[in-house]
Amino acid sequence: xxxxxxxxxxxxxxxxxxxxxxxxxxxxxxxxxxxxxxxxxxxxxxxxxxxxxxxxxxxxxxxxxxxxxxxxxxxxxxxxxxxxxxxxxxxxxxxxxxxxxxxxxxxxxxxxxxxxxxxxxxxxxxxxxxxxxxxxxxxxxxxxxxxxxxxxxxxxxxxxxxxxxxxxxxxxxxxxxxxxxxxxxxxxxxxxxxxxxxxxxxxxxxxxxxxxxxxxxxxxxxxxxxxxxxxxxxxxxxxxxxxxxxxxxxxxxxxxxxxxxxxxxxxxxxxxxxxxxxxxxxxxxxxxxxxxxxxxxxxxxxxxxxxxxxxxxxxxxxxxxxxxxx
Amino acid sequence: xxxxxxxxxxxxxxxxxxxxxxxxxxxxxxxxxxxxxxxxxxxxxxxxxxxxxxxxxxxxxxxxxxxxxxxxxxxxxxxxxxxxxxxxxxxxxxxxxxxxxxxxxxxxxxxxxxxxxxxxxxxxxxxxxxxxxxxxxxxxxxxxxxxxxxxxxxxxxxxxxxxxxxxxxxxxxxxxxxxxxxxxxxxxxxxxxxxxxxxxxxxxxxxxxxxxxxxxxxxxxxxxxxxxxxxxxxxxxxxxxxxxxxxxxxxxxxxxxxxxxxxxxxxxxxxxxxxxxxxxxxxxxxxxxxxxxxxxxxxxxxxxxxxxxxxxxxxxxxxxxxxxxxxxxxxxxxxxxxxxxxxxxxxxxxxxxxxxxxxxxxxxxxx
Amino acid sequence: xxxxxxxxxxxxxxxxxxxxxxxxxxxxxxxxxxxxxxxxxxxxxxxxxxxxxxxxxxxxxxxxxxxxxxxxxxxxxxxxxxxxxxxxxxxxxxxxxxxxxxxxxxxxxxxxxxxxxxxxxxxxxxxxxxxxxxxxxxxxxxxxxxxxxxxxxxxxxxxxxxxx
Numbered sequence: 001x002x003x004x005x006x007x008x009x010x011x012x013x014x015x016x017x018x019x020x021x022x023x024x025x026x027x028x029x030x031x032x033x034x035x036x037x038x039x040x041x042x043x044x045x046x047x048x049x050x051x052x053x054x055x056x057x058x059x060x061x062x063x064x065x066x067x068x069x070x071x072x073x074x075x076x077x078x079x080x081x082x083x084x085x086x087x088x089x090x091x092x093x094x095x096x097x098x099x100x101x102x103x104x105x106x107x108x109x110x111x112x113x114x115x116x117x118x119x120x121x122x123x124x125x126x127x128x129x130x131x132x133x134x135x136x137x138x139x140x141x142x143x144x145x146x147x148x149x150x151x152x153x154x155x156x157x158x159x160x161x162x163x164x165x166x167x168x169x170x171x172x173x174x175x176x177x178x179x180x181x182x183x184x185x186x187x188x189x190x191x192x193x194x195x196x197x198x199x200x201x202x203x204x205x206x207x208x209x210x211x212x213x214x215x216x217x218x219x220x221x222x223x224x225x226x227x228x229x230x231x232x233x234x235x236x237x238x239x240x241x242x243x244x245x246x247x248x249x250x251x252x253x254x255x256x257x258x259x260x261x262x263x264x265x266x267x268x269x270x271x272x273x274x275x276x277x278x279x280x281x282x283x284x285x286x287x288x289x290x291x292x293x294x295x296x297x298x299x300x301x302x303x304x305x306x307x308x309x310x311x312x313x314x315x316x317x318x319x320x321x322x323x324x325x326x
Numbered sequence: 327x328x329x330x331x332x333x334x335x336x337x338x339x340x341x342x343x344x345x346x347x348x349x350x351x352x353x354x355x356x357x358x359x360x361x362x363x364x365x366x367x368x369x370x371x372x373x374x375x376x377x378x379x380x381x382x383x384x385x386x387x388x389x390x391x392x393x394x395x396x397x398x399x400x401x402x403x404x405x406x407x408x409x410x411x412x413x414x415x416x417x418x419x420x421x422x423x424x425x426x427x428x429x430x431x432x433x434x435x436x437x438x439x440x441x442x443x444x445x446x447x448x449x450x451x452x453x454x455x456x457x458x459x460x461x462x463x464x465x466x467x468x469x470x471x472x473x474x475x476x477x478x479x480x481x482x483x484x485x486x487x488x489x490x491x492x493x494x495x496x497x498x499x500x501x502x503x504x505x506x507x508x509x510x511x512x513x514x515x516x517x518x519x520x521x522x523x524x525x526x527x528x529x530x531x532x533x534x535x536x537x538x539x540x541x542x543x544x545x546x547x548x549x550x551x552x553x554x555x556x557x558x559x560x561x562x563x564x565x566x567x568x569x570x571x572x573x574x575x576x577x578x579x580x581x582x583x584x585x586x587x588x589x590x591x592x593x594x595x596x597x598x599x600x601x602x603x604x605x606x607x608x609x610x611x612x613x614x615x616x617x618x619x620x621x622x623x624x625x626x627x628x629x630x631x632x633x634x635x636x637x638x639x640x641x642x643x644x645x646x647x648x649x650x651x652x653x654x655x656x657x658x659x660x661x662x663x664x665x666x667x668x669x670x671x672x673x674x675x676x677x678x679x680x681x682x683x684x685x686x687x688x689x690x691x692x693x
Numbered sequence: 694x695x696x697x698x699x700x701x702x703x704x705x706x707x708x709x710x711x712x713x714x715x716x717x718x719x720x721x722x723x724x725x726x727x728x729x730x731x732x733x734x735x736x737x738x739x740x741x742x743x744x745x746x747x748x749x750x751x752x753x754x755x756x757x758x759x760x761x762x763x764x765x766x767x768x769x770x771x772x773x774x775x776x777x778x779x780x781x782x783x784x785x786x787x788x789x790x791x792x793x794x795x796x797x798x799x800x801x802x803x804x805x806x807x808x809x810x811x812x813x814x815x816x817x818x819x820x821x822x823x824x825x826x827x828x829x830x831x832x833x834x835x836x837x838x839x840x841x842x843x844x845x846x847x848x849x850x851x852x853x854x855x856x857x
Contacts, residue, residue: 043452045707045708045712046453046704046705046707046708047452047453047456047457047707048456048457048460048707048710048711048712048713049456049712049713049714050712050714144335214450215450215522217450288701288704288705289701290452291452291453291704292451292453292516292697292700292701292703292704293450293451293520293522293697293700294446294449294450294451294520294522294523294526295449295450295451295522295526296522296525296526297525297526297673297675297676298675299673299675300525300526382750383748385748385783386748386749386750386783387750389750389779389781389783390750453704453707457707460713463713470724470725470727470728471725471727472727473727474725474727474728474729474782474795475728475729475780478779478781480781480782480783488786489727492725492726492727512703515699515700515702515703516699516700516703516704517700518696519695519696519697519699519700520696520697520700521694521696521697522697524696
C-alpha cells in the first residue's frame with residue numbers, strides 16, 4: 001500500500017510518514033503505561049496480593065497518576081552539573097529506544113514497518129546508542145555515586161550486547177537475510193525457537209541484562225549501596241529514563257517475537273493480534289523472572305557474560321552452521 | 327581539569343537505609359570497591375530500658391522487655407520472668423510451662439521467617455518476603471487470640487502466664503505445625519537451590535571458631551562455625567530437658583550456613599511445639615505468687631536461648647520491689663561486634679549480604 | 694539451572710491462589726475477644742482504688758475521686774494519656790471491679806495532641822459505642838427476665854399453696 005521508497009517524496013507522503021510515526025509513538029507509550037500497570041498487578045498476584053486497584057476502575061489509571069506526579073515535581077538540576085549534558089542525557093537515552101520500533105513488523109500488512117534490508121543490524125546498532133546516554137547521565141550529574149553507577153551500567157550493557165548479537169546470528173543463518181519481514185516469512189512452517197532453542201535462551205538472558213532488569217538490575221538496585229546513574233534526576237527527566245527502560249522491554253519482546261516466535265503469523269486471528277499475544281507472553285516472562293530471582297553481584301554478572309554466555313552462543317552458532325551445511 | 331585523586335572515600339550507610347534492618351549506621355571507608363574500614367554506629371533506637379527499670383516494679387518491666395527484640399517478644403518476656411522466678415525460687419505450674427514452651431518456639435519460628443524474608447529482600451528477591459510474612463501472619467493471629475496483641479505480647483507473668491489458651495487454640499496450633507512443615511518444602515524449592523542466591527552467599531563472611539569464641543558470639547552465628555552450643559541443651563532451663571530435638575551445627579561459618587541453620591531450626595522448633603502439644607495437661611496457669619514481688623537481695627543472672635543468641639537478664643536487687651540494677655545481655659549487640667572484622671577487606675557488594683546474615687534487630691542492639 | 698527453574702515454578706504456582714489483601718478501610722479486620730484496643734470506662738463500677746494508676750508502667754492514667762453522702766468513693770475525673778499508653782492491659786488486669794476494660798478500637802489518630810488525651814466522658818462514650826455496653830444491657834435484661842420467671846413461679850406456688 002505505502003510504497004514510499006519507490007515514489008518521489010511529496011508533501012502528502014511526508015505528512016503520512018509523520019502521522020505514522022506519531023501513531024507508533026502513541027502505541028508505544030500506551031504499551032509502556034499498561035506494561036507498568038500489569039507488571040505491578042502480575043507480580044502482586046504472584047505474591048498473593050492484589051496490585052494497584054484504587055485509582056480508577058481496577059486501578060487502570062495508576063500509571064497516569066504516577067506520570068502526573070512525576071510531571072508536577074520540581075525540576076532539580078544540580079548546581080555543579082554539566083548543564084547541557086545533563087539535559088541531553090535522557091534524550092540520548094530515549095530516542096534510540098523509539099527509533100528501533102521502526103523495523104519491527106507489527107502486522108502482515110507492514111503499515112508502520114520499514115522494510116530495511118539490514119533490519120536486525122539496525123536494531124542492534126541503534127540500541128547501543130542508549131549506552132551513551134547512560135554514561136552521559138552518570139558523568140553529567142557530578143556525583144561520584146552516579147558516575148560509578150553509570151560506569152557499571154555501561155559495562156554491563158556493553159558486555160551483554162555481544163551474546164545478544166551472537167544469538168541472533170543463528171536466526172540470520174537460518175533465514176538468509178537481515179530483513180525482519182523475510183525472517184518472519186521464513187517462519188511460516190516452523191518457528192525458529194525450535195531449532196534455535198539455545199539461541200533463544202541466550203537471547204532472553206542477554207536481553208534481561210540489556211534491559212537492566214532483575215536478576216541483572218544492579219545499576220538500579222534500591223537496597224544496594226551506590227545508586228544508579230539516574231540518582232540526580234528528578235521529575236520528568238527521571239521518567240524519561242524509566243520510559244526508556246520500558247520501551248526497550250517492549251522492543252526486545254517484539255524482537256524476540258519476530259525472530260524466534262514467528263512474528264505475526266498464526267491461524268484464525270488477525271495478524272496484529274497474534275503479535276500482541278506473543279509479545280505479551282514474552283513481557284509476562286520478564287515479569288515472572290523479576291518476581292522470582294535475587295540479584296547477581298557485579299563481578300559475577302560480568303564473568304557470567306564473558307565466560308558462560310559467549311561460549312554458549314558461539315557453540316550455538318557452530319551447531320547451526322554445521323547443521324545448515326548438512 | 328583537576329588531577330585524578332585516588333583517595334579513600336568515606337561512605338555513610340544509614341541510619342535510614344532499606345537494608346540495615348532498622349536505624350543502624352555504618353561508616354564505611356572505601357578504597358575503590360574494597361572496604362578498608364567499617365565502623366558501626368549504634369544508639370539511634372536507645373530508649374533507656376535498663377534505666378527505666380530501676381523505677382518500676384517487676385511486673386511493670388515486662389511490657390518494656392517486649393520492645394527489645396520486637397520480633398521475638400515472648401522470649402524476651404520469658405528471660406526476665408525466668409530470672410525473677412529463679413531468684414525467688416518460685417514454682418511454676420506444669421500447664422504454664424508447656425504453654426510457655428509452645429509460644430516461645432512459635433515465636434522463634436516467626437522470627438526466623440522474618441530473617442528469611444528480609445535477607446532475600448536485601449539480595450533482591452521480592453517474593454520470599456511476602457510468602458514468609460504470610461506464614462508469620464498465621465502465627466501472629468494465634469498470638470492475637472491468646473493474649474490480645476500482635477507484636478508486643480506482655481504474656482508472661484512471674485509465676486506463670488497471664489491467660490489460659492482459649493477453646494480450640496491448641497488445635498489451631500497443631501494445624502499450623504502441619505501446614506508449616508509442608509510450606510518449608512516450598513521455601514526450599516524457591517530459595518535454597520537458586521544458583522544466583524548460592525553464588526551470592528557461599529563462602530562470604532566466614533567466621534572462624536576462634537573468632538566466634540573471642541567475640542563472645544552466641545546463637546546461630548556461633549553454631550554456624552561448628553561449635554555445638556545451645557542453651558536449651560547445654561544449660562537447660564524450664565522444661566526443655568524433656569523435649570527431644572536436634573541442635574543444628576554447620577561447618578563453614580559462611581552466610582549460606584547461617585541461612586541453612588535458620589531454616590532447619592524452624593523445623594526443630596515445630597518438633598518441640600508438637601511434643602509440647604502432646605504433653606500438655608490441664609491445670610492452673612499462674613502459680614502461688616506473693617502480692618508484692620520482692621526479689622531477695624543479691625545478684626542473679628540467667629540466660630536463655632533467644633532467637634539471635636544468648637539473651638540474659640542480670641538483676642542486682644537490694645530486697646525492694648524494684649530492682650536496683652537491671653542489665654540485659656542482648657545477643658544482637660554482642661554479635662554486632664564482629665562486623666568490623668568481617669567487612670574489612672571485602673568487596674562492597676558483599677556488605678549487604680554479610681550484614682543481613684549476622685541477623686541483628688535494632689531494638690535489641692540499642693535497648 | 695534447575696534451582697532457578699524450581700523457583701520459577703513456585704512463583705507461578707501462587708498465581709491462582711486466593712489473594713490475602715484486606716481492602717481497608719472498607720473491610721475491617723476481625724479481632725478476637727482478648728484484643729487489646731483503646732479502653733472503655735464504666736464510672737458506676739469504679740471504686741477509686743488507684744490500682745490502675747499505680748500499675749501503669751508509663752504513668753498515663755490520672756484520676757481523682759470524692760467521697761459522697763454514703764461515705765463511698767465516687768470517681769470525679771479519669772484521664773488516660775494515649776500519647777504514652779502502650780496498651781499493655783495491666784490496668785485491666787488489676788482492676789477489682791472491671792470498671793476499665795479494653796475494646797477492639799485501634800484507630801486513634803488525631804490532628805491535635807489534645808485529641809489524644811482522653812477523659813472520662815470520651816471513655817464512657819467508647820463504652821457505649823464500641824464497648825461492652827450492649828452486652829451488659831443484654832445480660833441485665835436476661836437477669837431481669839430470669840428473676841421475673843422465678844418470681845412468677847414463686848407466686849404460682851404461693852397461690853397453689855394458698856388454694857390448697
